[in-house]
Every structure is written in structure tokens, then in C-alpha cells.
Amino acid sequence: MEKEYSKEFNIIFEENDKIDHLSDENKVIEFDKIKKNVPEELQEINSHREIISKIAYLIGVKKMFFEYANQSPQLEIYDELDQNKNARIIRNLCILRTTIERNFKFIKDAMRYEFKTLNTINNKYISEAISKLREDDIDIVKYNKQKLAQYIIDINQLISSHIFYCKNLFPDWIVWDYIKDLFLMPNGYTEKGTKAAMELYYPNVNKYPYKMYINWKNPKDEGNILYNDKKFLELLYNMNGDVFKDVSRVSDISSESKLNIKEFIQSAKIVDAICDCENSDPYMLASVFNNMNAELTSKINKIILVDDQNTVKAWNIFDQLVTNIEIEHISTERVTKEKSLVDIVLTAETCKEHYVNHVDSFILISSDSDFWGLINTLPDVEFLIFAEKEKFGHNMREIVENANIHYSYIENFYSGEVDIRRRVLLMEFRKEIENSISFNVNDIFKKISNETRVNLSEKELEQFYDCYVKPLKITLSDNGKLELELGSQK
Structure with a gap:
């Protein structure tokens, strides 16, 4: 029983299908519209696209965008991440979340009036995402009467618990928290939070990358924010009150x-x-x-x-x-x-x-x-x-x-x-630490064993050394102080 008010959602929902059926030439024309408003200065350098390709895969951008568009995400990275279980899980959870948000009223009505469950909704994106998640040992479907908003909450919880496993996909010179937060819906464990996210997303859908939902705090018309790594990281850092300075890492x-x-x-x-x-x-x-x-x-x-x-x-x-x-x-x-x-x-x-x-x-x-x-x-x-x-x-x-x-x-x-x-920092830090800690543990142990006159035999001293001194560890406290840990007593 599709209501009149769901038409807007279905227009968005069907948009990718329409592009799917275009000729290759017309696909390129449509895709080129996405990268509008690219600042002229970005043409002066060869900017890389490794980071934006990984983001595009994880948030659920369709594979055809990796295949056809000029200056698009890279197909080889799509293929690489598609072999990674953790990346697939995040991708399909994001596809599911975005699709539900785009078609919330339509799906809600089908569940209420036609007694549909999420996996029986007539929607190929939902069906494919559910199927692929099951292949990766995650079943999102509940067969009791669960509110659709609760599905969003469940998806948010799953994304939150799995996104950490994608940290190693990104280089350590990028602030991971900025990347991670893109996938976390603010206050997303409550209906109020999911509703606020949808109210921000839906009227600004054209400002989101390939119209896929991410936690973009203040959506503005920036053109395609996944145009290349330089543009994306500068916008991402700016959104977090920071400045991305390491441009040479993402361009030539x-x-x-x-x-x-x-x-x-x-x-x-x-x-x-x-x-x-x-x-x-x-x-x-x-x-x-x-x-x-x-x-x-x-x-x-x-x-x-x-x-x-x-x-x-x-x-x-x-x-x-x-x-x-x-x-x-x-x-x-x-x-x-x-x-x-x-x-x-x-x-x-x-x-x-x-x-x-x-x-x-x-x-x-x-x-x-x-x-x-x-x-x-x-x-x-x-x-x-x-x-x-x-x-x-x-x-x-x-x-x-x-x-x-x-x-x-x-x-x-x-x-x-x-x-x-980072190489210079590590080099200088190691030098300073080694200059500060310039002692020989064997000499110290020999000195204190003589001074304390503990009256142990050579064999007993050797056993003590192996038990307590050899396992010595240096730990770093929260205030930056180095602390020694000797082997524990038996």
C-alpha cells in the first residue's frame, strides 16, 4: 500500500537504476555531473585517489562509479577491498542504512500494512546487502514486529563495533578518529538520533558523496567531496576544526x-x-x-x-x-x-x-x-x-x-x-632516550648484590637474575614517566 508521500523517496531510490540502464557514453555524462564545481587549483597537481576510493567502497558507492567516471574512485581498490571481510561488512551495513533512510516511509508502510519483513521488501539493494551480510556471518533481520527505526539503531551499533577493524586500511598519518566518525551516526542508538540524522540527510541528499549517508556534520555544496584525496582530506580536517597540511602525501x-x-x-x-x-x-x-x-x-x-x-x-x-x-x-x-x-x-x-x-x-x-x-x-x-x-x-x-x-x-x-x-621524530626520540638511560643492568645487579651482602651463592644469584631481572619491562605512565616492572614473585 504505497502512499502518495513516498514518491519522493522512490525517485531517489530509482535514480541509480536509471543510470544503470544508460549507454556507456551517457553514463560518463551523468557521472561527470557529480564532480561539478571542482576548484581550479586542484587541476595543477596530480592528486591521488586511494583514500577516497576506500571511503567510497566502505560507504557503499555503487561499483559502476568505480568503472566509468573520469577522475572516479579506483576500480582496483574496489576489487581489493571486496576481498576483505571487515570492509565488506561495513560496506553492506552502510548500503542498508542509506537505503532504509532514503525509503523510510515506503518500507515502514510495507512492514505495517503488508506484513513484510525487512528481507521481503521489494528492494534489490536491501536484499543484496542482507544476503552478503549473512555470507559474512551477520544476520540483521528480525522476524518479530520490530520498528524500522530499531533496525537503523541495530545497524548503527554493528557499524560502531566493526569500523575499528577497518583502521588498518588507512595510513597512520591520517587522524583515524576523523575517518571513523564519518560512519557513526550522532546519537544513533536512539530513535531521536536516527530521526535527526534523516532530517539532516534527506533535504541535503545532493550534498552527500554519491548521495550515500555519512556523518557529514554541516553539509554544504562542495561539489563531489570524493573527487580526490587532497580535496577530501582538506574538507574532512576542516570539518573537525583542524587543517590538513601533509598535502604531499596525497598528491604529486x-x-x-x-x-x-x-x-x-x-x-x-x-x-x-x-x-x-x-x-x-x-x-x-x-x-x-x-x-x-x-x-x-x-x-x-x-x-x-x-x-x-x-x-x-x-x-x-x-x-x-x-x-x-x-x-x-x-x-x-x-x-x-x-x-x-x-x-x-x-x-x-x-x-x-x-x-x-x-x-x-x-x-x-x-x-x-x-x-x-x-x-x-x-x-x-x-x-x-x-x-x-x-x-x-x-x-x-x-x-x-x-x-x-x-x-x-x-x-x-x-x-x-x-x-x-615521523622518521625524524623517532630518530631523535630514540637518541634522547638512549642518552638518558645509559646504564648496564648487569653492572647494577652486580653492584647491589655486593653492597647488600645478601649471602646468596653464585647459582642462587643467577637464578634470582633469571627470575626477576631478565623479565624486566619499562612501561610508560599517563604522565610520561618511565616505570620499571621486574619479574613477579612466585
């Missing part, structure tokens, strides 16, 4: 920039990279050279770091971060507290390398416009600039573009699988 410079860099290095006789450490980020720069093609790094003669005593400590261990190119580190002192000599030393070093060592090409790593004077006075030298976007002003961009000098933003280079910042 454009193909055109890669080609320009390749041509610059390959056409040079001798190329040096020279870095203004005051105006560069050591972590981003390390990622640039670590992920550069080996054929290109082999042609770079050396990286010259011109440093100042007040710059970031990481420059001191840069040679441990970049091991495939020779590093020359020049640390300058200040004549006065306020005046740095980095600019003048870098200029002098560049001239020396050119006139003495016959270097004909330089990768200049700086965002400082003062170096235009250096570039302008060496007309027979080729320059390539690596700069930071926020520091590289509009005027400087215009000047180098007019001079046909190529530049790239180092934050747009892909940072690869090795997380340089």
Missing part, C-alpha cells in the same frame, strides 16, 4: 612539471642544488629528492645547504634523510643578532661553483625574491626554482615566468611511503 606535481625538471637535469653538463635553509622546509625537500627518479638524482652533482644557527635542527641530519646525493652543509654565523648572512653566502657559493667548478645549472631552493639579483647577473647559467607556495609571491612568479624559468612548489611533490617527519 603535474606531469608537465615533471617533464620540465627532467629536461632541465638531463640537458645540464653539471647541476648543483643549492638551498636557502632559512626559506625552505627540510622535510618536504628530503621527500623531493628521495622520490626523484634515480636516473635524475645520479646527475645531480651535490646539494649545498646554506644554513644559519637559528634554523630548524633537521638540517643537521639532512644527510641521514637524503643518502642518494652528496650533501655539503655550510653553516653561517651571525655578525649581529638581527642580521643573517645566508643570502650573501649562498650567492657567493653559487658564483664559486659556476666560475671555479664550472657548474652550468642550478636548482635554486628558496622562496626569497632577493635571489632574482643573483639569477639576473648570471645570464649564462640555467636555473630551476623549487619554492614554497605561501612564500613565493605573485610578483616573483611573474618575473620568473617572463624569464622562462620553471618553478615548482616543493609541497606538491609526492612524499612517498616514507614519512620523513
Whole structure:
């Protein structure tokens, strides 16, 4: 007994079926509508789509969106996650939840007036989701008279208890709580909470990714929020009052920039990279050279770091971060507290390398416009600039573009699988801990056994050591204090 008021729900409900029956050409046209309003700056880089592909799979986006749309989620990730039981469970629970929310009144009426149960509702998405969940040992169907809102509550509880098992699908540099919360309906264990979620979702359905329900706290027209990883993570962090800064983890410079860099290095006789450490980020720069093609790094003669005593400590261990190119580190002192000599030393070093060592090409790593004077006075030298976007002003961009000098933003280079910042933190933390805990347990045990005069034989002391000292553990308390745990008494 389908009521008149359920027509709106059925229009949404049937929409994917209509797309299903389109020709491939028309599917592409329809799918392209979804990625409308993409900011122009996203076209400047090659942004990855691994994260958004995993989110799309888990929230239940239909497989055809992975197959046809330009800049769509990636089909290979769909196939990979479809072999993962935990991912399948979350996906089918999300499909079930969204489908019920889209068609709540229609399903509720069928259950009330036609005595349907959830698995006998004439809906292929519900039937398929229930069937696949049963294959993964989860049966959502209740055969007594259960309110439809209670089904939403049950699904929310199941999602909450299973989403943790999908944590390892995402890299550890993403804040997991932000991802997890997308799947958790606010106050979703109560009818009041499920009703509030539906009242937010239904009138804003076009603002949700592929119209699938997620806990998007303030839905706005952002275009397709699953367009690529950069856009999605920036929006996700912003929604949580945070800023996603690690853009290099999800993007790379454009193909055109890669080609320009390749041509610059390959056409040079001798190329040096020279870095203004005051105006560069050591972590981003390390990622640039670590992920550069080996054929290109082999042609770079050396990286010259011109440093100042007040710059970031990481420059001191840069040679441990970049091991495939020779590093020359020049640390300058200040004549006065306020005046740095980095600019003048870098200029002098560049001239020396050119006139003495016959270097004909330089990768200049700086965002400082003062170096235009250096570039302008060496007309027979080729320059390539690596700069930071926020520091590289509009005027400087215009000047180098007019001079046909190529530049790239180092934050747009892909940072690869090795997380340089975390690597430095671990390296320095281990060093500090090892320096702080510089004792030998054998020496300490020998000392206290002599001083206490416990009158135990060598064999008894050896047994005591094996029982209580060898199992020694160091634990970390909530306030950051290290505590020792000896073997327990028998």
C-alpha cells in the first residue's frame, strides 16, 4: 500500500537504476555531473585517489562509479577491498542504512500494512546487502514486529563495533578518529538520533558523496567531496576544526612539471642544488629528492645547504634523510643578532661553483625574491626554482615566468611511503632516550648484590637474575614517566 508521500523517496531510490540502464557514453555524462564545481587549483597537481576510493567502497558507492567516471574512485581498490571481510561488512551495513533512510516511509508502510519483513521488501539493494551480510556471518533481520527505526539503531551499533577493524586500511598519518566518525551516526542508538540524522540527510541528499549517508556534520555544496584525496582530506580536517597540511602525501606535481625538471637535469653538463635553509622546509625537500627518479638524482652533482644557527635542527641530519646525493652543509654565523648572512653566502657559493667548478645549472631552493639579483647577473647559467607556495609571491612568479624559468612548489611533490617527519621524530626520540638511560643492568645487579651482602651463592644469584631481572619491562605512565616492572614473585 504505497502512499502518495513516498514518491519522493522512490525517485531517489530509482535514480541509480536509471543510470544503470544508460549507454556507456551517457553514463560518463551523468557521472561527470557529480564532480561539478571542482576548484581550479586542484587541476595543477596530480592528486591521488586511494583514500577516497576506500571511503567510497566502505560507504557503499555503487561499483559502476568505480568503472566509468573520469577522475572516479579506483576500480582496483574496489576489487581489493571486496576481498576483505571487515570492509565488506561495513560496506553492506552502510548500503542498508542509506537505503532504509532514503525509503523510510515506503518500507515502514510495507512492514505495517503488508506484513513484510525487512528481507521481503521489494528492494534489490536491501536484499543484496542482507544476503552478503549473512555470507559474512551477520544476520540483521528480525522476524518479530520490530520498528524500522530499531533496525537503523541495530545497524548503527554493528557499524560502531566493526569500523575499528577497518583502521588498518588507512595510513597512520591520517587522524583515524576523523575517518571513523564519518560512519557513526550522532546519537544513533536512539530513535531521536536516527530521526535527526534523516532530517539532516534527506533535504541535503545532493550534498552527500554519491548521495550515500555519512556523518557529514554541516553539509554544504562542495561539489563531489570524493573527487580526490587532497580535496577530501582538506574538507574532512576542516570539518573537525583542524587543517590538513601533509598535502604531499596525497598528491604529486603535474606531469608537465615533471617533464620540465627532467629536461632541465638531463640537458645540464653539471647541476648543483643549492638551498636557502632559512626559506625552505627540510622535510618536504628530503621527500623531493628521495622520490626523484634515480636516473635524475645520479646527475645531480651535490646539494649545498646554506644554513644559519637559528634554523630548524633537521638540517643537521639532512644527510641521514637524503643518502642518494652528496650533501655539503655550510653553516653561517651571525655578525649581529638581527642580521643573517645566508643570502650573501649562498650567492657567493653559487658564483664559486659556476666560475671555479664550472657548474652550468642550478636548482635554486628558496622562496626569497632577493635571489632574482643573483639569477639576473648570471645570464649564462640555467636555473630551476623549487619554492614554497605561501612564500613565493605573485610578483616573483611573474618575473620568473617572463624569464622562462620553471618553478615548482616543493609541497606538491609526492612524499612517498616514507614519512620523513615521523622518521625524524623517532630518530631523535630514540637518541634522547638512549642518552638518558645509559646504564648496564648487569653492572647494577652486580653492584647491589655486593653492597647488600645478601649471602646468596653464585647459582642462587643467577637464578634470582633469571627470575626477576631478565623479565624486566619499562612501561610508560599517563604522565610520561618511565616505570620499571621486574619479574613477579612466585
